[in-house]
Amino acid sequence: MNELQFLTWVRGPGLDIAVGIFVLGVLWRLFEIYSLGRKKDLAAPRHAAGASGLHTVFRRSIPPPGGVKRSPVSYIGGYIFHIGLAIVVFGFAPHILLIKNLTGLSWPGLPSQFIDLAAVVTMAAMVVVLVDRINKPVKRFLSTFGDWFTWTVTFLPVLTGWLAVQHLLLPYTTMLALHILSVEILLIVLPFTKLFHAFTLFGSRWYNGKVNGQRGVPV
Amino acid sequence: MSLDAIPIHVINAPPIEAGLTGNAPPLLRELAEQVKRLLATGEASAIDLSALPLTPADLDWLREKLGAGEISVTLQANGESTLNETACPGVWWVTHHNERGAVTSQLIEVALVPELVKAHPQDVQIGYEYLELVLSDL
Amino acid sequence: MQGPLIDTLARQGITRRTFLKYCTTLASMMALPPAAGLAMAEAMAAARRPSVIWLPFQECTGCTESITRSHSPTLEGMIFDMISLDYQETLMAAAGHQAEEALQAAMKENAGKYLLIVDGSIPLDMDGAYSCIGGRSNVEILKEAAAGAAAIVAMGSCAAFGGIPKANPNPTGAVSVSDIIKDKPIVNIPGCPPIPVVMTGVLAHYLTFGSLPELDDKGRPKAFFGETIHDRCYRRPFYDQGKFAKTFDDEGARMGWCLFELGCKGPVTYNACATVKWNGGTSWPVESGHGCLGCSEPDFWDAGGFYKALSVPADPLEFGAAAAVVGAGAGVAVSFANRAKKRAAKAAHQTTTLADLEK
Incomplete structure (x- = not known):
């Protein structure tokens, strides 16, 4: 298999398989999680300002008082790499083209120099977050295989994409194929690892906010 | 048929004018080295301008810095070629055109006389034979 | 007709200087040092x-x-x-x-x-x-x-x-x-x-x-296949700015913007078209408004279609709908199993009274 055949495979059958498993996994998990249901709270609801599902969805996006000072790397690094990922994934013209092809949705792209900068910043933030996880004994103790694994599968698409655009290490064709392959791996593992928070994040925040709001506690 | 016959007007032609890239000044340094070598050993050398990432503005800058010298040679061989001495004797600005006038290659040669200008002994021999022929007819 | 090449050329009225000039241009195109032009001319002139x-x-x-x-x-x-x-x-x-x-x-x-x-x-x-x-x-x-x-x-x-x-x-x-x-x-x-x-x-x-x-x-x-079409393309700045022609007759196409979205294979094609051009330097595919087909790459014919951008799927996705059905089915099945488990747990639940605790 030469590199163009490799690229054609990852763009064709490979993508087909990855998207298939992704869609299957996401629907499976969503149905499973949301069909669990919760017991009805029979206590009379208490009302307090700022205590509701919607409030919590937004409030949890802001660090709690003193949080940034206590663990600056987690908050600042986390913010930077999440926003960076969003810019790179949804702002780069070829990515938008893919989304348009798959879903029909389209929007204008950002200049590639800006995407390039965002990718470098994202990778730097991810490396800092990883080093922090290794250096802090408590974080290291709490980390499981899943944490290291998901970091790797998230980092690889950014790295290979950036290397491809910059023409580094390997010929562009090979690097582009590796980039697409790494994204396919990410798609496949996403529904079955903690990366599924991309889908459950707001739902669980809403749930927590609502349960506590019922008791009159803004969380 | 020229493009004029077709109702097309090019809005964004390939960029012709572009700014200075900063790639030209190092070439002057390289030229200085080559001139020094020519003086010391008599060895000729050249810089191929078509192979370098130079914008038209860079080329203009170079041409302006090098100035114009006393000799201009025009060669008609499968299109015109011009070999112009610059203000620095021994440094020649050489441009080759094809028969339609497009530039095929452009270089700066450092030599007492560019190789292309010199007559080759074999050609001189042919010329001599021609002279003999003319003389014998007198 | 054997003999040094220069004699053959002379018979056709091609002078030594024309030949030297040609070799200089050829050396330049092949990215050889300028002195190679002279060496080429001398070697080729004498070559059989x-x-x-x-x-x-x-x-x-x-x-x-x-x-x-x-x-x-x-x-x-x-x-x-x-x-x-x-x-x-x-x-x-x-x-x-x-x-x-x-x-x-x-x-x-x-x-x-x-x-x-x-x-x-x-x-x-x-x-x-x-x-x-x-x-x-x-x-x-x-x-x-x-x-x-x-x-x-x-x-x-x-x-x-x-x-x-x-x-x-x-x-x-x-x-x-x-x-x-x-x-x-x-x-x-x-x-x-x-x-x-x-x-x-x-x-x-x-x-x-x-x-x-x-x-x-x-x-x-x-010398000729060292760089991709994309890297030597005069439309490359538009790619970097995110300006693309969306169809062959839209505003972007008229403005000469990048043809990536129209399926140009320039980014993965190694060839010299962008610099050497075609028809005596007149033009080349991208300059005439059509994306590169990637014809100098192996199996270019089967590389997912000429008019599909490199970043979109090469084949239509076949498993998507089936996967959605299977995934939803699996989710529903698992949720029924979970509910059954919950019901079983509820049914097996025995009420503990104060009397039980005091026993």
Whole structure:
């Protein structure tokens, strides 16, 4: 298999398989999680300002008082790499083209120099977050295989994409194929690892906010 | 048929004018080295301008810095070629055109006389034979 | 007509200076140092014309068209005088058995010294019966001719990589020259058709230095195939700015913006079109408003469609809908199982009273 055949495979059958498993996994998990249901709270609801599902969805996006000072790397690094990922994934013209092809949705792209900068910043933030996880004994103790694994599968698409655009290490064709392959791996593992928070994040925040709001506690 | 016959007007032609890239000044340094070598050993050398990432503005800058010298040679061989001495004797600005006038290659040669200008002994021999022929007819 | 090349040229009224000028330009195009132009001119002027045998196999004659029509009557056409083209079915005057005799004679006379040019792929199915010359299969002729060749030039994508005959489902079992011949130096000059100056450049290099030029991992001369179309494209700035033509007749197309979204394969295609151009430097595909097809890459015909951008799926996604159904089904099934478990737990629940605790 030469590199163009490799690229054609990852763009064709490979993508087909990855998207298939992704869609299957996401629907499976969503149905499973949301069909669990919760017991009805029979206590009379208490009302307090700022205590509701919607409030919590937004409030949890802001660090709690003193949080940034206590663990600056987690908050600042986390913010930077999440926003960076969003810019790179949804702002780069070829990515938008893919989304348009798959879903029909389209929007204008950002200049590639800006995407390039965002990718470098994202990778730097991810490396800092990883080093922090290794250096802090408590974080290291709490980390499981899943944490290291998901970091790797998230980092690889950014790295290979950036290397491809910059023409580094390997010929562009090979690097582009590796980039697409790494994204396919990410798609496949996403529904079955903690990366599924991309889908459950707001739902669980809403749930927590609502349960506590019922008791009159803004969380 | 020229493009004029077709109702097309090019809005964004390939960029012709572009700014200075900063790639030209190092070439002057390289030229200085080559001139020094020519003086010391008599060895000729050249810089191929078509192979370098130079914008038209860079080329203009170079041409302006090098100035114009006393000799201009025009060669008609499968299109015109011009070999112009610059203000620095021994440094020649050489441009080759094809028969339609497009530039095929452009270089700066450092030599007492560019190789292309010199007559080759074999050609001189042919010329001599021609002279003999003319003389014998007198 | 044997003898130094410069004599042959002089007979055609081509002067030494014209030749030197040509060599300077050629050296520049091949990214050789400027002094190489002079060295080339001197070496080639004195060189004896090597014997060249051109074998056409499963091909469309487009490669021959490209070379012969390059931009005659300039030096590319003339460069054929540098070589002694002893066999070329399309161009030679002899035909039939006479032509085949000329081939045999050339192979015997110049054994071990001739340059073999091949265009077209070689079919292997049905013992090669899909393409025969004079009753002999292509693969048989190739093996025989290659045995006595100094080097082989695979002209065009078919000879270099199998090309269109090899495209899925490859009915004739077509393969490239390098799939069959393993013990000879092979230069691949892919392209559909290949750029004429690449051919003459390789010949000039061979005549001048007595060796083949530096090749990349696919056997292509690095001087011409060292960079992608995309990296040398004059429309590249528009790609970087995110300005794309969306259709072939929209505002973006008229403004000359990047053709990536219209399926241009420039980013993964290594060739010299963007710099050397076509038809005597008139234009080239992207400049005329159409994306690159990637014709100098292996299996370009099966690379997911000419009008699909590189970043979109090569094939329509077939599993998507089925996966959605299976996923939803699995989710519902699991949720029923979970609910059943919950119900069972509830049913098995025994109420504990104060009396039980005080027992």
